[in-house]
Amino acid sequence: MSSEVTFNRIAMLRAERGITRRQLADALGVHYQTVGYLERGEFSPSLHLALRLSRYFEVPVEVIFSLDPFPRLGATAVGERPA
Amino acid sequence: MSSEVTFNRIAMLRAERGITRRQLADALGVHYQTVGYLERGEFSPSLHLALRLSRYFEVPVEVIFSLDPFPRLGATAVGERPA
DNA sequence: GGATGATGTAGTAGGTGTACTACATACTTA
DNA sequence: TAAGTATGTAGTACACCTACTACATCATCC
Numbered sequence: 001m002s003s004e005v006t007f008n009r010i011a012m013l014r015a016e017r018g019i020t021r022r023q024l025a026d027a028l029g030v031h032y033q034t035v036g037y038l039e040r041g042e043f044s045p046s047l048h049l050a051l052r053l054s055r056y057f058e059v060p061v062e063v064i065f066s067l068d069p070f071p072r073l074g075a076t077a078v079g080e081r082p083a
Numbered sequence: 084m085s086s087e088v089t090f091n092r093i094a095m096l097r098a099e100r101g102i103t104r105r106q107l108a109d110a111l112g113v114h115y116q117t118v119g120y121l122e123r124g125e126f127s128p129s130l131h132l133a134l135r136l137s138r139y140f141e142v143p144v145e146v147i148f149s150l151d152p153f154p155r156l157g158a159t160a161v162g163e164r165p166a
Numbered sequence: 167g168g169a170t171g172a173t174g175t176a177g178t179a180g181g182t183g184t185a186c187t188a189c190a191t192a193c194t195t196a
Numbered sequence: 197t198a199a200g201t202a203t204g205t206a207g208t209a210c211a212c213c214t215a216c217t218a219c220a221t222c223a224t225c226c
Contacts, residue, residue, distance in 0.1 A: 004182095006131050020202065031185050036203070043183060046212085047133045048089050051150050061144040067134050087212095103172065114215050119173070126213060129182085 006044035007066045010035070013057050028052050089127035090149045093118070096140050111135050
């Protein structure tokens with residue numbers, strides 16, 4: 001089955017931008033509950049929605065989504081520049 | 084509605100690697116017909132499958148998938164190095 | 167000609183993403 | 197206290213992704 005889990009940093013990116021779920025949902029054109037479901041990991045978005053998130057946050061898809069868990073802040077992460 | 088179309092270059096990448104749909108499907112762990120559906124644009128994959136494709140082809144997701152049509156070969160494309 | 171392989175079409179079936187409504191909880195602020 | 201905002205939970209409903217089977221077409225090769 002390859003364990004269909006996809007990890008995301010939507011909540012982190014949203015917190016970084018200081019916007020609410022409702023604002024993000026409106027910007028993406030989805031229901032505000034959908035953002036909640038995604039942040040809680042209840043399911044992963046469609047590719048189309050993932051690309052819209054990528055475009056909205058202006059970061060590559062890989063920065064938001066990953067097949068493997070994201071490292072904690074502080075550890076040098078893939079896609080981030082080290083000091 | 085935002086016209087739920089997602090463009091992809093799976094067929095191109097597969098041709099570049101010289102593998103069949105069945106080989107790609109086996110490598111991805113999906114049904115070989117699913118690859119056909121994706122290449123024909125009958126639907127776009129789940130995010131999980133898109134990330135697996137990205138990992139298999141060793142290119143960023145944006146090189147395979149886009150919300151906008153890909154330019155023809157010859158035109159300098161996003162994600163490719165110009166001469 | 168017959169066999170094999172790659173691709174396309176057609177159909178059913180099940181799981182999941184998304185919308186939507188309603189209500190609960192917690193926090194802030196007037 | 198009351199009102200508003202942000203978030204979480206619960207439920208239904210529908211569209212779409214994916215699996216799978218079967219068959220057709222076309223090319224290649226024995």
